Amino acid sequence: MSQQRHPLFMPLIFVGGLIFGFGLGFSHMARPEVVLNFLQFEDFGLLFVMGGAAVVTGIAFAVVPRLFDRAPLTGDTYGRRLKSFDRNILIGGAIFGVGWGLSGICPGAAYASLGVGNVTILWALAGMFVGAYIQGYWRSHRTASETSPTGAD
Amino acid sequence: MVTELFAPALYESLFPAGISRYAVGGLLVGLGAVVIYLGTGIPAGASTFLESTLSYVSDQSRFQRYVSSRDWRVVFTLGIIAGAFVYALTFQSGLVSSGLYESGTTGQLYDLGGVSLWLTDVQPWRLFLGGILVGIGTRIGKGCTSGHGVCGVGSGSKTSIVGVITFLIVAIGTAQVVMALGVSP
Numbered sequence: 001m002s003q004q005r006h007p008l009f010m011p012l013i014f015v016g017g018l019i020f021g022f023g024l025g026f027s028h029m030a031r032p033e034v035v036l037n038f039l040q041f042e043d044f045g046l047l048f049v050m051g052g053a054a055v056v057t058g059i060a061f062a063v064v065p066r067l068f069d070r071a072p073l074t075g076d077t078y079g080r081r082l083k084s085f086d087r088n089i090l091i092g093g094a095i096f097g098v099g100w101g102l103s104g105i106c107p108g109a110a111y112a113s114l115g116v117g118n119v120t121i122l123w124a125l126a127g128m129f130v131g132a133y134i135q136g137y138w139r140s141h142r143t144a145s146e147t148s149p150t151g152a153d
Numbered sequence: 154m155v156t157e158l159f160a161p162a163l164y165e166s167l168f169p170a171g172i173s174r175y176a177v178g179g180l181l182v183g184l185g186a187v188v189i190y191l192g193t194g195i196p197a198g199a200s201t202f203l204e205s206t207l208s209y210v211s212d213q214s215r216f217q218r219y220v221s222s223r224d225w226r227v228v229f230t231l232g233i234i235a236g237a238f239v240y241a242l243t244f245q246s247g248l249v250s251s252g253l254y255e256s257g258t259t260g261q262l263y264d265l266g267g268v269s270l271w272l273t274d275v276q277p278w279r280l281f282l283g284g285i286l287v288g289i290g291t292r293i294g295k296g297c298t299s300g301h302g303v304c305g306v307g308s309g310s311k312t313s314i315v316g317v318i319t320f321l322i323v324a325i326g327t328a329q330v331v332m333a334l335g336v337s338p
Contacts, residue, residue: 012192013225017232020185020299024233025240026254027178028170032275033259033338039328044167045175050302050317052179053186057307060187061196071194080308081196083295085315092294093301093316095286097323102331103283104275106298107291108199110284111230115237116245117263117270123277124284131288132203136215139293143214 006073023053024112031113032104032121039101099131173253185236186303189229196308198300199233200291202226245269274338279331294320 027049028034038046065078083089100106105113105124113121189197205219205226219226243249244256246269261272273280291297294316296305301320305313 009193010225010228013189013228014232014235016185016189016192016197017229018185018236018239019188020182020229021233021236021238022240023178023181023183023185023236025178025237026181026244027175028257028259029178029182030237031257031259031271032273032280034170034257036275036328037259039325040332041325043169045170045172048172048175049179049182050298050306052176053183053303054306056180056183057186057190057196057304058309060183060190061304061308064191071190071192073192074194076194078190078194079196080310081198081300081304081313082308082310083305083312085312088293089295089312089316090319092290092292093319094290094323096290096294096297097320098327099283099286099288099290100298100320101283101324101327103280103287104328105280105283106199106287107203108233108297108299111199111202111233112237113273115234116241117238117265117268118260118273120273120275120277121280124280124287127281127284127286128200128203128288129207131285131290132200132292133207133211133288134285135289135292136204136207136211136213140213140215 009073012073020108021112021115024109025116029109029112030116030118032109032124034104035100035106035109036104039104103127170255170257174255177253182299183303183307186299186307196300196304197229198296198304199230200287200297200300202230203288204292241270242268245271276336276338279336290320 024030029049037043061080070077103124107128110121110124186197189195201219204216205223208216208220208223244254260274262269263272296316301313301316306317
């Protein structure tokens with residue numbers, strides 16, 4: 001799909017990111033302190049952020065495929081985000097949980113945090129790239145050394 | 154607000170900053186994902202950017218499989234940064250206000266050319282070490298708070314619901330332990 005993209009593809013992605021990032025700023029999710037306050041049971045507002053967002057996507061993912069056949073800018077059919085379940089969901093989720101609970105920041109909120117002026121968040125972003133590289137390096141080599149066709153999600 | 158009717162004291166302790174900034178912000182996060190979905194059919198997540206961007210500098214097969222999406226993921230991330238900056242220009246700077254927006258007391262505000270910017274008080278070692286674990290965990294676990302939490306849950310995906318419950322419970326436990334150990338901020 002990379003060749004011959006619709007001229008509005010990138011602008012639309014940018015506008016979507018703009019709204020997404022504005023929402024993360026407005027909801028204070030770009031502030032690790034506010035996320036930590038949720039995890040420490042001092043402010044349960046985060047539930048409304050995740051819930052509010054999931055309600056909007058839930059309605060769209062249910063309704064849009066019934067109204068339209070294909071996405072105008074890619075020609076792709078509308079699917080839902082369904083990933084296969086395996087133990088990696090639990091292992092990865094638990095590792096992410098420790099990191100999120102320690103730092104109060106997740107990837108999207110970290111990008112937004114940079115936008116609200118929080119240059120200190122570069123520590124977290126650097127860490128995320130290091131972490132992504134470590135797992136990618138390890139999994140690339142493990143896949144290459146394995147001959148059995150298991151695993152690749 | 155209907156929720157304030159049942160028990161004001163309980164509401165105040167559960168939601169000391171109210172709920173409107175969270176709910177409105179969440180709706181906008183969802184709307185941003187829906188705009189992209191409507192135009193392209195892509196249910197976007199934020200954490201794949203970490204690996205897809207590494208494909209520019211690393212030949213590892215795990216990163217190279219994201220080559221076809223790496224350019225728009227950079228644009229998505231730049232959009233998120235820009236959108237948060239628009240929030241900083243408007244609501245964070247006090248240029249725009251609304252009954253739905255509650256400014257906070259966390260961290261430090263500083264002024265740069267008339268724009269109020271914000272800095273966290275959370276210690277760099279927590280951000281860096283936590284970031285490493287977030288980078289490993291989100292990629293092994295096939296998604297983060299936006300991929301699983303927003304798009305996956307919105308898709309009714311059992312995998313994502315299990316993923317969200319897993320990282321929520323572990324994160325709560327971790328934050329409680331860190332707090333109990335006296336680490337602050």
